Amino acid sequence: MKYIIDNKEYEVVIIKKNNKNTYLRVKEDLKIYVTTNHFTSKTSIKNLLDNNIDAIKKMINSQVKQNKKKDFFYYLGNSYEVFIDEVDEIKFLDDAIFVPSEEYLNKWLKNEIKRIFKERLDYNYNRYNEKIPYPKLKIRTMSSRWGVCNIRDNSVTLNTKLIEYEIDKLDYVIIHELSHFIHFNHSKEFWEQVSKYTPNYKQMRKDLKE
Numbered sequence: 001m002k003y004i005i006d007n008k009e010y011e012v013v014i015i016k017k018n019n020k021n022t023y024l025r026v027k028e029d030l031k032i033y034v035t036t037n038h039f040t041s042k043t044s045i046k047n048l049l050d051n052n053i054d055a056i057k058k059m060i061n062s063q064v065k066q067n068k069k070k071d072f073f074y075y076l077g078n079s080y081e082v083f084i085d086e087v088d089e090i091k092f093l094d095d096a097i098f099v100p101s102e103e104y105l106n107k108w109l110k111n112e113i114k115r116i117f118k119e120r121l122d123y124n125y126n127r128y129n130e131k132i133p134y135p136k137l138k139i140r141t142m143s144s145r146w147g148v149c150n151i152r153d154n155s156v157t158l159n160t161k162l163i164e165y166e167i168d169k170l171d172y173v174i175i176h177e178l179s180h181f182i183h184f185n186h187s188k189e190f191w192e193q194v195s196k197y198t199p200n201y202k203q204m205r206k207d208l209k210e
Contacts, residue, residue, distance in 0.1 A: 001042060003032060003049055005057060014045060024052055026059035073097055077166035113139060113163045124174045127197055132181040146208060147173040149180035172204035
């Protein structure tokens, strides 16, 4: 059954049960669901829709608002479709992510970048047998580099966009920058140092370039 609201056609799904009352709902697929008893005619359903058109419009608008989407969200090698929904905190469900607002998502992501980057820096730093300084961590968005090592102030800068990739890619960039404290160049010795902690560094480089 089809129903027209403001020149737009909506599908009406009729569910018949042994209940006495009739219920109207609009789900996220923007279909109008009518739950009624077995003896309700299509004419009666049509009249019911006509008499409740304002309430149906509100339900449709509410679902459209809940289904509001933004671009795909990339996090640790996975992509998620973002839904602004009435939730108290961020929720992941398969390939979807539900958040109360875009502002909330951005704040959450900023905190995640700080937490994860610091954890991975500590983890990889502790793997080194060589004596190197513990670097100050800097994080910023860069257009042409994944990371930067600054020997003068003992700092490592990581690109915020690394949060979009798998952990092993982030680890590779960190090892790359830490290795510059031993060889501040891209010599053969430098790459041997990198390969000590990331044997598949060539694949890591290829993946990040692509």
